[in-house]
Amino acid sequence: MGFQSSSLVFLSVLSMMALLCVAPVQGNGALAHKKVERGFPKDCSNIPRDSPSGVHVIQPAGSPPRVVWCDMDTEGKGWTIVQRNSYNTEITWKESWTTYKYGFGNVQQDYWLGNEYLSLLTRQNTYKVRFVVEDKSNNTRYTEYDIFSVEDEPSGYPLRLGRYSGDGEDYLTTYHSGLGGIHDNMKFSTTDKDQDQTSGNCASSYGG
Template structure:
């Protein structure tokens, strides 16, 4: 699933993780967890990585039966803190379904600002999606994908809050090669 290599793991989450994922804006900005286990790299660092050159992103998901699926986007950019770490994704390709940018679903995570329980940037007026559903994420109103959550990993086209694990990986586009 990693094909030619060169990937940087920006998020890893297991269904039975010790991490609650209900962290503050500051924690999501700087990152938390164990880089060799479940972790979030930090929006500040993801912004710096994606600002250096054109990157692609791969979401790797293990469904409830532990089968592996992926959703690739041919570009990713995370804006800086001033713009609340807005997520910008390119074109989807993969076998997991497009739960991040497809107009087929209710929530578009592409072009959304990041929200946490203490910094609400979703599009709902009277609801804080991060506070209501846990974890920080690029909430719309509220989500069709939510991977920064404890024991309730969700990817609309694949898992109804029962994915076993998730990985979010990025790498420079120039390192593209054939998929396995």
């Protein structure tokens, strides 16, 4: 993600593998865990709870069907993986605004869901987000925010986050001068559409 400068600075510099997952906040939406009777589920929380983790098709409201990876093993189950970035990825993340809008990569490896679909996904319910970071020694930490949304393209796909929890550092809602300042409430930036608040284009160095 590249809100203000790039939260991938945090993910790529401090980790060997990172997963970005979203799931509805429990208690919001009476149908959140009921079996979908027809069509595709709106997110991974709507697939049967005993389903294995893996590739599934979802269809957020207003979106065409999308192939995603659903994590059915992590606490709470039903996490929709919207980004995976491993230390040895072939993806540079220095993609255009349009490429970030519609997504890229391979859902079984490293990928980005797409800002447009992320916006539509988080518009249909109240979601939380979890960043899972694993290093070379298989040490895993996570950072979670109890509210997560991405607004629409005319607004610049700004990021909105709630309260932090977890055993990892909060690099998104607190200010860090060496890691892009603060990312909460900032617009998305790419190499061809600079919307960050720094003097240069951070996406040219770190990706969107």
